[in-house]
Amino acid sequence: MLITPSFLQGKIQVPPSKSVSHRAIICAALAKGESIISNIILSDDIKATIAGLKNLGAQIEVLPETVNRYLVKVRGGLKVDEKAGEIDCWESGSTLRFLIPIAAALGNETVFMGRGRLIDRPLNIYYELFEKQKFPYQTSSNKLPLCLQGKLQAGEYKLRGDVSSQFITGLMFALPLLAGDSKIFLTSELQSKGYIDLTIQTLQAFGIKIGYTADYQTIDIKGGQQYKCTDYRIEADYSQAAFWLVAACLGNEVQCAGLNKDSLQADKAILDIIQSLGGELIWVASDTVLCRAHKLTGITIDVGDCPDLVPILAVLGSLIQGETKIVNAARLRIKESDRLAAITSELKKLGAQIVESGDELIICGQQKLLGAGELDAWADHRIAMALAIATTRCELANTLNGWQSVSKSYPDFWQEYQSLGGKIQQEG
Known part of the structure; x- marks a missing residue:
């Protein structure tokens, strides 16, 4: 693609x-x-x-x-x-x-x-x-x-x-x-x-x-319990919202609708992280948030409780002022890919200044990425989506192999990317 x-x-x-x-x-x-x-x-x-x-x-x-x-x-x-x-x-x-x-x-x-x-x-x-x-x-x-x-x-x-x-x-x-x-x-x-x-x-x-x-060191579970049938509506996913929220931090204008402000999802941490970097979150409706970034500055981010955010946080760190460190990321080695190696490899192809150090990422941000890379999603949905967002701040177009991997979690991602004005062309 x-x-x-x-x-x-x-x-x-x-x-x-x-x-x-x-x-x-x-x-x-x-x-x-x-x-x-x-x-x-x-x-x-x-x-x-x-x-x-x-x-x-x-x-x-x-x-x-x-x-x-x-x-x-x-x-x-x-x-x-x-x-x-x-x-x-x-x-x-x-x-x-x-x-x-x-x-x-x-x-x-x-x-x-x-x-x-x-x-x-x-x-x-x-x-x-x-x-x-x-x-x-x-x-x-x-x-x-x-x-x-x-x-x-x-x-x-x-x-x-x-x-x-x-x-x-x-x-x-x-x-x-x-x-x-x-x-x-x-x-x-x-x-x-x-x-x-x-x-x-x-x-x-x-x-x-x-x-x-x-x-949570001790969890007590009584035996002989019976699950009771109930109707249940699934709330929106902060893991997926993170890609669009970071896109907004990088200068795009994307609103995320359908979110539960009181969600217990671990990846709701993306809201706190953006604010810690200096971003502004505005709830334009009870379930709709937009992000404005005036001058984001790198910090140290502990991802022990929210490891799935790492690929898109690495993109964000590559394009803001100062140094961003992503720490406590050992479990990223055994996801759909070795996500620390994957996102480091692919962002380097775009000109990012990013280094793996043990189970951490150290990133020196810059204004733009050059692009013109032949990128690989490493068969990993979150790597594919992160690279799509990174391309919005590149000077040159990129080719992405393995773009189909988004079907694992977000099969409509490319359709929605295009609906926002994203430019993609499937090759072959």
Whole structure:
């Protein structure tokens, strides 16, 4: 795809949160009766979760709601002690890590498959818990496919808090299904607290009670609980809004509509980060924000709780005054790509002054980027979208390989980029 520098202007109806969508559809599948989950986009990750839940016994129907938005009608009540067969998680880490403990709690013999880098993404946290319980499973060199052959038991679960919160969330979905009570003990400080807050909020909406200490080091989960069917509307996604908010910081005029000011999403941190850099946020309506940037100055940004923001924050740091440091970013190495290496490599092609230093990025900002790079998205949706925004501040057009990767989370991204005035031309 050829992307020509352009001025973006207009209003974007921010797509629904992928994180909340996963959680609500899973909870609905665990509830007996019918739930309707509204305001869904059919990204590849959400399709993977829907397909996986169908394999576990949920009846799910997808119906059109409005343009590019869908209703997902879920009749829950998953099969117990049956063979679920193969679940293809595609490249969705959330699907894999959320459904593994659910299948284990049901006692279903299940084979989990994946594609791309998901095959190698670590599952050691679950393997250690399984071995402690003498839970039978099979894997080769700790890679997918993974075959589950046992039934999860209630009890105490100890795991680190500085790994992906997806492991904790997966257990929080599954443990209420067991007959006995369970406790999750975190042996280190929890990172990505916002994602656990989202899980608790969604579980509560579906009738599941969770007890926890203020620092989340202990999470109490009563067994024998029943998920209750409910209708649930998915709020807009701050992870995706971040691309358009940064575009506005870089001189474009984009308003983001549909946002929940009181959201618990971790990536709502983008609002605080922009303000800390010197940006101005104006809520022109209760759910619509625009950003004005007069003179942004680099700072140190700790992304321990919001790692998905790193690619677009690196773009922002490359185009503002002074030095921006992005720290506490170790988990970016094991995402859809090694995002620290990926965004550093591609921004350097555009002329950015950016350096990887361990698990940090150090960026010296400048007024413009030269461009004329042959860029690669590294098969990573967030890298592709970040490079599209970066091109709005380049002097020359860029070619982007792997632009299709946006289908993982934001299939309408290029259409909406064009609707704002973005200039793209698909080649070949």
